[in-house]
Amino acid sequence: MNVKGGLWSVTLAGALALALAAGAALVPQQAQAQSAPIVRGLPDFTELVDLVGPSVVNIRTLEKVDADGASDGPDEDMLEFFRRFGIPVPNMPRRRGQRPGGPQQEQPRGVGSGFILTADGYVMTNAHVVDGADEVMVTLTDKREFKAKIIGADKRSDVAVVKIDATGLPAVRIGDVSRLKVGEWVMAIGSPFGLDNTVTAGIVSAKQRDTGDYLPFIQTDVAINPGNSGGPLINMRGEVVGINSQIYSRSGGFMGISFAIPVDEAMRVSDQLRASGRVSRGRIGVQIEPVTKDIADSMGLAKPQGALVRGVEVGSPAQKAGIEAGDVITQYDGKAVEKFSDLPRMVGNTKPGTKTTVTVLHRGSSRELSITIAEVQPDEGVAAKDEGGKSHADKPSKMAQQWGLVVQALPADEARELRIKGGVKVVSADGPAARAGLKAGDVIFALANTDVGSVNEFEGLLSKADTKKPLSVMFRRGDWAQYTLIRPER
Known part of the structure; x- marks a missing residue:
């Protein structure tokens, strides 16, 4: 019995093994391949280092200082560390006896890297590496050192090109x-x-x-x-x-x-x-912000996409094309604007003077506009001016107070100066209106995508507004027409 039982046990185990093997054979090879993990060895970078290494250079920058003004402080590597990653650079005191305008000497300023673009000596690096340098030194892997000329640096993209006097250099691909x-x-x-x-x-x-x-x-x-x-x-x-x-x-x-x-x-x-030696970029003269879910819902957009026009510069290509504050730019030059940050890159990469098209969602309807691209000026920045001042206001309605607004009729001379036909002037803004960014002196010319011609029209539109939903407002502040949403108190 024991022997037979033992033999039976062995035979049963063998039969089970055979059955499992047969079942595995019936599983399609494709299914096995799908379930098998992808196993690969770690990459070997040695060949890449041999290939690209000779094309990478070390960049040292120097600055001129008074010869008797050197003092103990951070070394060149730490100065680069401070500058690049937002740490304030220590303000080293001038040594006693140092005289401005005296003899000067060069001292290390920073260290960076770069790579050879062309065999005749053009080298690419970051703009912040060479920014403010009086002298740039480039060292190759074979230890040859060259004094470089800065061909140009673009702070907006943080790209710079320098040139060394050498030929036959190993350029990158x-x-x-x-x-x-x-x-x-x-x-x-x-x-x-x-x-x-x-x-x-x-x-x-x-x-x-x-x-x-x-x-x-x-x-x-x-x-x-x-x-x-x-x-x-x-x-x-x-x-x-x-x-x-x-x-x-x-x-x-x-x-x-x-x-x-x-x-x-x-x-x-x-x-x-x-x-x-410089970079030319396009501009259209708008202030933009993301299209949030609230804004998408208020404008009937299926999903938050595009660039919301918060402000339009007077006399800009955008204004001349008919773009208004509150519009949503959904396409530029036939290409979809998926998110608001796409637009500056699309416009910036367009050559100034080019005529192209933009598609905007304007008060619920889509329209295509023709626009001529202008050029970004160096260090361009437009600060909107506040139209301040106090004046007598009409008694605000309860509805206007609920939104945090006190307005008055827009004087005719101001309307002519702003070149608008209607609107009301904000005397004060608090609560929801203040949180939306409105200020005294702003001129509201549209509410809920409807033009405002007078205080009575303004009050009428407020009386129809849903106090549980955001209220869209278009207004002028100085030379800029802007858009915002006033969100009701919760």
Whole structure:
């Protein structure tokens, strides 16, 4: 019995094994492939370092100081650290006996990185690396050192091009950023803290990160530190796909989040810098903000998308084209504006003088407008003026007070000066109106997408407004027509 039982047990076990094997054979190979994990070895970066390493340079900047004014303080690497990552630069006192205008000497100012664009000596780096430098020194991997000429620097994109007097240099290969995928391995070479030709690696964490007006950054977890600025971000094909530019940090050190300027954007800038020493960008003269769910609902948009026009500059291309505060720009030059940050890049990359089209949602209906692009002026900034002053106001209605507004009729001379036919002047704004950004002196010319011609019309529109929903307001402040939403008290 024991023997037989033992034999039976063995036979049963064998039969079960055979049955399982047969069942496995019946499972389709495709299903097995789908369930099997993708197993790959870690990448080997040695060939990439040999290929791209000679094209990466170290950049030192110098500044002229009074010869007797040198004092103990942060070294060049720490100064770069302070400048790049938002830490105040220590204000070093002038040594006793130092005389302004006396003999000068050059002292180190900062350290960065760069890479060779062309065999005849054009080098790309960050604008902040060379900004304010009196002299720029470029050191190659073979230890040759050259004094560089700054061809041009563009602070808006943080791209600069310098030129050294050399030929036969190993230029980098430029990659296609559109092929770059999240999760893809990338490598950086640079000079963190002055340590030349330091290699670090990681993956692409995200693309199209909106941290600048004109640049959708590449986010990576590649270790980037002060001195890496201006160095290349390289894909596994040995092509440059970005310029390492910034890190996100609460401590000032690397925390696993780095940002690189996409190389296609950088090349557009460098081409202009090499051609003319400056960058020409388009503008249309609008202030914009995101389209929130509240705004989308109030305008009948299926989802929050496009760029909400908060303000329109008087005499700008936008005003001449018919764009008004409160409009939502949904397309530019036939391309969809998915989010408001897309628009500055689209317009900025358009050559000034170009005629194109914009599609706007205007008071519930879509229309296409023709517009001629103007040029952004250096350091352009428009500050809206406040129209202050106190004057006698009509007694506010209970409804107007509920929204936090006290208004009066707009004097005829002010209407002529503002070149508008109607509207009411804000005497005071508090509560919901103040939180929406309205101020005394603003001129409201439309409520709930309806023109306001007088105080009576203003009160009539308020009486019809749903006090549980945001109220859209278009108003003038100085030279700017602007848009806002007054949200009722909860």
